[in-house]
Amino acid sequence: xxxYAGKILRVDLSTGKTWTEPVDPKLARExxxxxxxxxxxxxxxxxxxxxxxxxxxxxxxxxxFAGVFLPAGAKATFAAKSSATGLYGxxxxxxxxxxxxxxxxxxxxxxxxSADRPVYLFVDDETVQIRDASRLWGKGAIEAEVALKDxxxxxxxxxxxxxxxxxxxxxxxxxxxxxRQAGRTGAGAVMGSKRLKAIAVRGSQTVPVADIxxxxxISKEMFxxxxxxxxxxxxHDYGLGSVCSWANSIGAFxxxxxxxxxxxxxxxxxHHAMRERIIVGSKACFGCPMACGKFSRVKxxxxxxxxxxxxxxxxxxxxxxxxxxxxxxxxxxVCDELGLDTISAGxxxxxxxxCFQRGVIDERTTGGLAVRFGDVEAFVTLxxxxxxxxxxxxxxxxxxxxxxxxxxxxxxxxxIQVKGLEWSGYESxxxxxxxxxxxTADIGAHHNRAWAITYDIAQGREKVEGKAAKVIxxxxxxxxxxxxxxxxxxxxxxGLDLKYYAELFPAVTGLDLSWEDLLQVSERVYNLTRxxxxxxxxxxxxxxxxPPERFISEPVPDGATAGSRIPRDTLDALLDDYYGLRGWxxxxxxxxxxxxxxxxxxxxxxxxxxxxVE
Amino acid sequence: MRVDATASRCTGCKLCQLACALHQFGENxxxxxxxxxxxxxxxxxxxxxxxCDQCGLCEELCPAGAVSKVDGAYVVDPEECTYCYICVNExxxxxxxxxxxxxxxxxxxxxGDCVELCPTSALAMVE
Numbered sequence: 004x005x006x007y008a009g010k011i012l013r014v015d016l017s018t019g020k021t022w023t024e025p026v027d028p029k030l031a032r033e034x035x036x037x038x039x040x041x042x043x044x045x046x047x048x049x050x051x052x053x054x055x056x057x058x059x060x061x062x063x064x065x066x067x068f069a070g071v072f073l074p075a076g077a078k079a080t081f082a083a084k085s086s087a088t089g090l091y092g093x094x095x096x097x098x099x100x101x102x103x104x105x106x107x108x109x110x111x112x113x114x115x116x117s118a119d120r121p122v123y124l125f126v127d128d129e130t131v132q133i134r135d136a137s138r139l140w141g142k143g144a145i146e147a148e149v150a151l152k153d154x155x156x157x158x159x160x161x162x163x164x165x166x167x168x169x170x171x172x173x174x175x176x177x178x179x180x181x182x183r184q185a186g187r188t189g190a191g192a193v194m195g196s197k198r199l200k201a202i203a204v205r206g207s208q209t210v211p212v213a214d215i216x217x218x219x220x221i222s223k224e225m226f227x228x229x230x231x232x233x234x235x236x237x238x239h240d241y242g243l244g245s246v247c248s249w250a251n252s253i254g255a256f257x258x259x260x261x262x263x264x265x266x267x268x269x270x271x272x273x274h275h276a277m278r279e280r281i282i283v284g285s286k287a288c289f290g291c292p293m294a295c296g297k298f299s300r301v302k303x304x305x306x307x308x309x310x311x312x313x314x315x316x317x318x319x320x321x322x323x324x325x326x327x328x329x330x331x332x333x334x335x336x337v338c339d340e341l342g343l344d345t346i347s348a349g350x351x352x353x354x355x356x357x358c359f360q361r362g363v364i365d366e367r368t369t370g371g372l373a374v375r376f377g378d379v380e381a382f383v384t385l386x387x388x389x390x391x392x393x394x395x396x397x398x399x400x401x402x403x404x405x406x407x408x409x410x411x412x413x414x415x416x417x418x419i420q421v422k423g424l425e426w427s428g429y430e431s432x433x434x435x436x437x438x439x440x441x442x443t444a445d446i447g448a449h450h451n452r453a454w455a456i457t458y459d460i461a462q463g464r465e466k467v468e469g470k471a472a473k474v475i476x477x478x479x480x481x482x483x484x485x486x487x488x489x490x491x492x493x494x495x496x497x498g499l500d501l502k503y504y505a506e507l508f509p510a511v512t513g514l515d516l517s518w519e520d521l522l523q524v525s526e527r528v529y530n531l532t533r534x535x536x537x538x539x540x541x542x543x544x545x546x547x548x549x550p551p552e553r554f555i556s557e558p559v560p561d562g563a564t565a566g567s568r569i570p571r572d573t574l575d576a577l578l579d580d581y582y583g584l585r586g587w588x589x590x591x592x593x594x595x596x597x598x599x600x601x602x603x604x605x606x607x608x609x610x611x612x613x614x615x616v617e
Numbered sequence: 618m619r620v621d622a623t624a625s626r627c628t629g630c631k632l633c634q635l636a637c638a639l640h641q642f643g644e645n646x647x648x649x650x651x652x653x654x655x656x657x658x659x660x661x662x663x664x665x666x667x668x669c670d671q672c673g674l675c676e677e678l679c680p681a682g683a684v685s686k687v688d689g690a691y692v693v694d695p696e697e698c699t700y701c702y703i704c705v706n707e708x709x710x711x712x713x714x715x716x717x718x719x720x721x722x723x724x725x726x727x728x729g730d731c732v733e734l735c736p737t738s739a740l741a742m743v744e
Contacts, residue, residue, distance in 0.1 A: 071645050072635045099631070106648060149659065157655050181658055207717030209646040219639060226632070226734050239628075239737060283662030285737065287630035292736030294628035298662050307659055 005213040006067030006512035007031060012109045012131065014124060016197050017057060017116030021131045026110055032514060033602060035521070036066030038093050038485040039528045040111055041082030045091050046535050046606070048115075054086040054189070055171055055196040057117035063104070063162070063202065064111035066488025067512050070102030070210050070289070073222045074229065074499065075490035077101055077288035079179075081162075081190035086173045087347070087402055088423040088447045089540055091532040092188030093485070096162070097288030097296075098180030100204065101488050103160035107206025114197055123151070123201035127159075128208065136200040140169060143340030144178035151203055162202045165342025167390040168195035172400040174347035174425065175390075178339060182309025183288075183296070186344040188424060188446050213513030221506050229292045229497050238496070239285055242295040243313040244274035250317065254564030255429045255437075255456060258321040259376055260353040261419045261553065264430035265562020268326025272316050276328040283307075293492060301332045308336040311345075317428030318349025323356060324376035334382050341390035346449075347402065350425035352385050354403045354418055355395075363412045370394040416552035421448035432554050433564030434459035436470035439577045442548045443474065445532040453477035454495070464564075467573055471580035479525040486524060527601040530585075530593045534606050537592050537615050544590040548578060592616060618689045618727045618742050620652070622666035626739035629654055629664045633731035633740060640730045641723055642716075649716040651725040666739070669712040669725035675704035690727035698722070 010023045034043050041062040052058035061083045068076040079101035085092025104112070107126050114124075118133070121140040125132040139147045144165035151161050160179070167175035168191030175191030176184040185191075194200075212218050229235060237245060247269060250256040254264035270276065281301060286309055287294035299308050311319070311331050319338075320331045338345045352374075358364045359374040366373065370388075372395075374381050388396025398406050403425050407418035419426040424447020431437040436455035444452040453474045462469065480501070484491040487508075493499045505518035516524075536543045549555075550569070558568045582589065586597030595616045598607035610616040631654055634647030642649050653667040669691070676684040676691055683697035684704065693704075698721045705713040705722050713722040732740045 072639055102647075106646065181656070207646075207648050209644040209649075212645055215639075215643060215645070218645075223734070226736075230734070230736055235736070284625065285628040286658070287628035287736075289630065290632050290635060291628075291630050292632065292734075294630060294736065296628075298658060300662060307662065 004028065004031065005211050006071070007036070008105045008108045008110050008208070008210065010109050012112045012126070014112060014114045014133065015116045016114060016118040016122065016133065016199060019133055021133065023109070031067075032516070033524065034528065035486040035524055036110060037064050037078065037080040037095070037488050038082065038482055039524060040064045041080050041093055042091060042528050042531050042535070044113060045082060045084060046531055049084045051539070052084060054084045054089060055192060057115070057197070059084050059193055059196070061114040061190065061193045061197060061199070062111060065101035065104045066486055068507070069488030070105035071212060071511055072218060073290065073489065073507055073511075074225050074493040075288055075291035075293070076488060077291060078485060078488050078490055079104065079185070080485055081177050081185040083190055083193040084539070085446065086171070086189035086192040088188065090422060090446065090536045092190070092446050094176070094185035094187040094190055095485050096177065096179050096183050096185035097291070097490060098160070098183045099289045100160045100162055100179050102289045103204045103206055105206070105210050106208050107204050108208050112202070114199060117196060118198040121198050121200050123203060124199065126202070126204045128206055139200045141166060144342040145181055145340055147201060148178065148181060151201055155203055156205070159203045159205045164191040164194045164200060165340055165390065167342040168192055170390060170392045170400070171195050172343065172389055172392070173402050174344045175342050176344040178342060182339055184339065184344065186346060187449055191342050212511045214510045217510040218507065221503060221510060225493070225499055225503050226292055228499065229493060232497060234497065235292070238293045238295050241274035241278055242285070242297045244277045244297065244311070244316065246313040247316050247320075248273045250313075250429065252563065253460060254433055254559065254562040255431065256321045257317050257426075257428055257430050259324050260322060260357040260417060261426065261430055262357070262417070263560055263562055264432070264564050266321040266324070268324065269321075271326040272320040272328045272331050277311070280328055281332050288490060291490060291493070293497065295492065299332055301329050301336065303329055304333045304336070306333065306336045308332050308339065311335045314428045315345040315349070318346050318353070319382065322349050322353040323382055325379055325382065326377065330379035334379060334386070337383050337386050341386055343386060343390055346427045347425040348386055348389065350419060351389070351399050351403050351406065352382055354406065355385065355399060357417060358410060358414055363410055363414050368395060419448070419551050419553065421550060422547050424448050429456055430559070430564070431456070432559050432569055433464050433567035435467050435569065435573065435577060436474055438550060438554070438569055439470060439474045439581060440477070442550055442574070442578070443478070443581060445529060445536070452482055454481065467576055471577055471584055474581065475584055478529055479522045482528065483521055483525040486528065523601065527603060530598060530601055531603060531606065533587070533593055534598065534603065534610060538610060538613065544592055545578065548591055549574060588617070618744060619671040620668045620725055620727060620732060621741050621743045622668050623739050624666045625663050626737045627654060627664040627666050628737055629656065630736065632734050632736065636730040636734050640728050641726075649719065649723065651712065651714055651723045652731060653712065653714065667711045670710055671727065672709060674707060674709065675713060675724070678703050678707055691724065692726050693721055693724060695721040
């Protein structure tokens with residue numbers, strides 16, 4: 004199978020058995036790989052199971068572009084029924100894991116069951132072993148990765164969890180490559196629930212492709228185009244850090260628990276501060292010319308950290324009002340070692356800070372700790388308590404939605420989440436398309452499905468017409484990269500034409516799927532994950548698609564979007580438009596007609612039998 | 618001509634390894650490479666790069682006479698190589714590599730493909 008290793012590795016942690024299955028060519032054609040494989044596997048195999056029970060599956064999947072000579076064929080998807088949302092959840096990670104998995108001979112690994120002691124999975128080509136990891140349990144995510152590299156060798160690619168995953172923090176992440184993460188939706192907690200501390204992979208095999216000469220020609224043109232672009236230097240110098248001051252200038256930089264989109268302390272944490280004060284070098288993902296990862300040194304703390312990336316600076320910096328890049332980078336490092344998603348952790352801690360400021364909680368709730376905006380020590384203390392579920396951390400570890408439900412006193416209106424997933428780095432009251440993107444992202448409030456904010460700016464920020472159609476377009480093209488196993492940034496940021504990717508696909512796989520066919524795969528996956536939500540969550544639908552009340556009723560106080568809010572009738576207009584274009588009913592459920600049009604007839608039948616679609 | 622590496626500019630993307638394997642074997646497999654990238658991140662914040670500097674020691678030591686200089690670069694003749702690996706063990710750069718599934722060591726032949734693609738110009742062709 005060109006473009007594929009051709010095998011899926013199955014690991015039952017309850018019985019200790021491992022086996023392989025050939026990749027079904029039909030699965031490859033209809034779901035491609037990565038997020039597509041994961042969505043189908045979770046839909047088929049995780050029915051009614053508890054996210055943190057042994058019946059959940061953890062899927063690690065690469066895609067046909069991973070490990071191949073093309074820009075940034077580096078993306079691996081971690082997926083499971085999410086501990087954060089109870090829905091399908093996934094997160095992707097760059098680095099070198101996806102490529103190594105292919106060289107080892109596997110397109111995906113599917114874990115089931117739960118071990119009775121801490122273990123890690125060892126994979127060296129055909130040698131697959133479930134090994135004891137007792138000595139690693141309790142170690143930080145990077146600490147454990149380094150320990151395994153020391154033991155096994157530098158050439159193993161390793162994914163680990165930290166204490167947060169072990170202690171089932173619902174938004175615990177999976178770490179890889181000394182500071183990269185599959186951050187969102189709690190894949191780290193699912194690993195922890197299976198007592199799977201780490202996955203170590205090494206491979207030596209060639210990834211076969213259909214037309215190696217075409218691949219060389221197309222990819223070389225792409226690589227040389229990027230290399231010749233003067234804009235490349237910005238990525239080499241600053242990485243994603245340069246997004247901070249831009250987001251702040253357009254009023255989209257999350258500040259003090261999303262009370263504003265403008266942070267007065269931006270100069271202390273922007274890309275210039277980062278470059279001058281902490282960056283040591285660049286750190287790329289596999290096969291990527293952009294090298295957006297920056298490797299940094301926080302001298303005053305004596306730590307190395309990859310980043311901070313934009314999202315981390317937004318959620319830990321602006322959202323918790325930390326105005327020194329050294330503090331943000333240190334807090335980033337602490338979260339990486341603990342295995343906490345910096346987006347959710349920054350969101351949750353920002354929420355706690357606002358609750359403390361408002362008197363919703365006080366020192367009696369926090370165990371004597373003053374939890375104030377701008378206090379890095381408070382951030383670090385809370386992060387540690389969350390990861391170990393100590394004191395107040397035990398509740399915060401369940402996420403901002405659950406915390407607000409317990410603390411009450413109106414705090415639900417500024418618990419910034421959708422579907423139970425904490426909102427990521429774009430304050431969107433002045434951006435209807437971006438708002439809708441957050442509302443309808445299948446995993447909860449995440450930006451990566453449809454990064455529509457530039458469209459809002461180009462088309463007019465107050466305008467509502469046409470925004471739903473654009474969000475849907477983006478929700479198909481962007482996650483397509485997650486199915487293929489490549490990073491989308493060379494397209495988004497370096498302007499590599501999508502035509503290149505359309506040409507690469509047949510050169511790699513030999514499959515006669517047009518770009519339109521590939522986009523339909525992405526639409527199929529989007530409907531499948533929605534159908535999964537409908538099946539798994541009683542009453543799932545429209546009510547799960549609204550943003551928190553703050554965005555509806557509270558105008559932005561300052562910055563470029565001062566005065567903006569997004570009234571409920573605007574949200575309803577956006578949702579009506581969106582559901583209509585998607586072929587979903589008024590309650591936000593895919594119709595049988597739509598599911599069948601996308602080749603999901605079996606899903607339509609199952610949902611109809613349960614009375615969930617007409 | 619030889620490939621010269623400035624390790625502090627290396628981002629660890631391994632594109633050089635992909636290009637090398639494509640040139641030498643026509644395969645999508647960065648493990649079949651003559652350039653080695655390893656991490657020194659937690660010591661220096663950078664990567665290490667090992668690549669042949671065409672010093673010629675391999676030719677000098679090869680008991681089978683399998684190494685010769687062609688167009689300014691030393692190349693190994695797989696027909697003559699006896700797999701003694703003296704060159705592999707003695708290479709001062711650690712840049713004679715034996716890919717999995719192969720017997721003959723692979724080394725840099727100064728084709729320049731990696732240099733052309735290296736996004737940060739960490740690699741350069743020098744006399």
